[in-house]
Amino acid sequence: MGETYVIVGGGGAAASAAESLRGDGFGGRIVVLGDETEAPYERPPLSKTLLRGELEPASVVLRAPDFYEKNQIELLLKTPVLELDLSKRSVRCADGQDARFDKLLIATGASPRRLGIPGEQLCGVHYLRTLDAHLARRAKLLSHPRILVVGTGFIGCEVAASARQVGCEVTLAGPSLPMEHALGKEIAALYADRHIANGVSLRVGLTVTEFRGSRAVEAVRDSDGSELACDIAVVGVGVAPAIGWLGSHVVVSDGVDTDELCRTNVAGIFAAGDVACSWRPRLKRRVRLEHFDNSESQGAAAGRAMHGNTHRYDPIPFFWSDQYDVSLQYYGLARDWDRVVLRRRVGDESLIAFYLKDACVEAACTLNRSQDANVVKRLIGRSGVSDADLADDAKSLKSLIPASEYV
Numbered sequence: 564m565g566e567t568y569v570i571v572g573g574g575g576a577a578a579s580a581a582e583s584l585r586g587d588g589f590g591g592r593i594v595v596l597g598d599e600t601e602a603p604y605e606r607p608p609l610s611k612t613l614l615r616g617e618l619e620p621a622s623v624v625l626r627a628p629d630f631y632e633k634n635q636i637e638l639l640l641k642t643p644v645l646e647l648d649l650s651k652r653s654v655r656c657a658d659g660q661d662a663r664f665d666k667l668l669i670a671t672g673a674s675p676r677r678l679g680i681p682g683e684q685l686c687g688v689h690y691l692r693t694l695d696a697h698l699a700r701r702a703k704l705l706s707h708p709r710i711l712v713v714g715t716g717f718i719g720c721e722v723a724a725s726a727r728q729v730g731c732e733v734t735l736a737g738p739s740l741p742m743e744h745a746l747g748k749e750i751a752a753l754y755a756d757r758h759i760a761n762g763v764s765l766r767v768g769l770t771v772t773e774f775r776g777s778r779a780v781e782a783v784r785d786s787d788g789s790e791l792a793c794d795i796a797v798v799g800v801g802v803a804p805a806i807g808w809l810g811s812h813v814v815v816s817d818g819v820d821t822d823e824l825c826r827t828n829v830a831g832i833f834a835a836g837d838v839a840c841s842w843r844p845r846l847k848r849r850v851r852l853e854h855f856d857n858s859e860s861q862g863a864a865a866g867r868a869m870h871g872n873t874h875r876y877d878p879i880p881f882f883w884s885d886q887y888d889v890s891l892q893y894y895g896l897a898r899d900w901d902r903v904v905l906r907r908r909v910g911d912e913s914l915i916a917f918y919l920k921d922a923c924v925e926a927a928c929t930l931n932r933s934q935d936a937n938v939v940k941r942l943i944g945r946s947g948v949s950d951a952d953l954a955d956d957a958k959s960l961k962s963l964i965p966a967s968e969y970v
């Protein structure tokens with residue numbers, strides 16, 4: 564009998580890791596332990612097409628139903644893992660069973676942060692993460708309730724857009740303009756205009772201190788004591804890595820710390836996806852990303868690393884967001900920047916925003932300009948490109964990259 568590799572978590576990172584282990588020729592046992600009722604699925608549609616009723620749940624599964632059996636991957640659903648026992652090299656499941664491992668992948672993702680305020684347990688107060696909870700919410704949304712979205716981050720903004728698109732009355736409330744923390748004031752202001760133009764009541768500065776209602780939520784209370792009526796509240800105030808089961812041996816900072824080979828401080832234990840805070844040579848720091856693309860590609864890299872592959876994982880980070888008719892694609896990672904240079908096209912609303920620090924392009928986002936993605940990616944990490952050239956849409960982006968590097 565060969566070795567047993569256990570993967571804890573049933574999301575994209577877990578599925579990709581299992582797939583790449585088999586693809587790389589690992590012949591031992593692969594056991595995936597996930598606490599949800601469905602096989603790994605895509606979460607992004609939960610705030611977009613699925614929420615608007617344009618997709619059915621069956622269409623968001625990440626791998627064909629027979630994939631796991633065909634590849635001899637033991638996928639155990641509804642199996643929460645409660646504890647890691649390093650002395651026995653095993654994990655303890657909620658049903659009391661232990662799963663012994665030779666190598667372990669931590670792929671437990673992240674869970675929504677709670678507001679921790681009175682009334683949070685009322686019916687009609689929702690957090691957005693899982694498919695099973697989604698179905699009830701979607702049915703309610705399609706009956707056009709008044710909906711309050713708490714949080715102006717990506718998920719909150721996408722939910723607000725989707726809810727407006729299906730005809731709900733929507734209030735979007737948060738401490739700052741839409742996605743301002745990640746995209747900066749310039750792009751946030753564009754999104755604010757777009758939400759308002761689509762009929763969203765945007766309440767920047769509204770701080771929900773209480774959900775009120777007898778059984779179901781009927782209103783929220785603001786910090787100034789005023790009340791706002793609603794039939795549904797959706798809370799999107801960020802996520803925290805799901806690490807409660809790990810104990811104290813595996814080093815954790817913003818997530819499970821790993822090197823560029825997805826290895827934790829404990830030999831034979833790896834981490835990938837939303838739960839991992841990984842060393843990125845190109846960024847010269849550890850980062851924890853909450854991006855679908857990262858969960859898939861880092862999961863695959865972790866699988867290869869578990870099988871002994873020493874190719875370091877260091878791609879340019881990428882995510883996207885869809886709201887109304889605006890498709891955003893973001894490359895790189897700018898946590899702070901000196902300036903944002905906008906490249907606009909005359910006659911339409913599409914644009915590219917470049918985020919620069921110390922003359923280096925740290926990140927860029929495109930709004931409805933996915934055709935420029937390849938060349939925009941090549942500008943990430945590049946220093947010395949002039950602001951004027953970046954801004955001038957008459958000048959081809961390709962010309963900003965030395966021909967010798969453009970292969």
Ligand SMILES: Cc1cc2nc3c(=O)[nH]c(=O)nc-3n(C[C@H](O)[C@H](O)[C@H](O)COP(=O)(O)OP(=O)(O)OC[C@H]3O[C@@H](n4cnc5c(N)ncnc54)[C@H](O)[C@@H]3O)c2cc1C
Nearest residue numbers: 572573574575576598606607644672836837853854855858
């Ligand atoms: C509504 C929504 C919209 C999104 N939209 C976008 C988007 O537009 N673009 C983008 O790039 N990204 C988007 N994301 C983020 C993206 O979905 C995540 O980055 C991705 O799902 C992370 O995958 P993961 O496998 O690391 O973690 P997860 O998908 O969180 O999977 C982890 C799994 O492990 C399970 N688990 C946790 N603890 C345990 C335990 N102790 N035992 C067993 N199982 C456990 C969890 O229940 C879950 O099934 C969105 C996320 C959400 C929620």
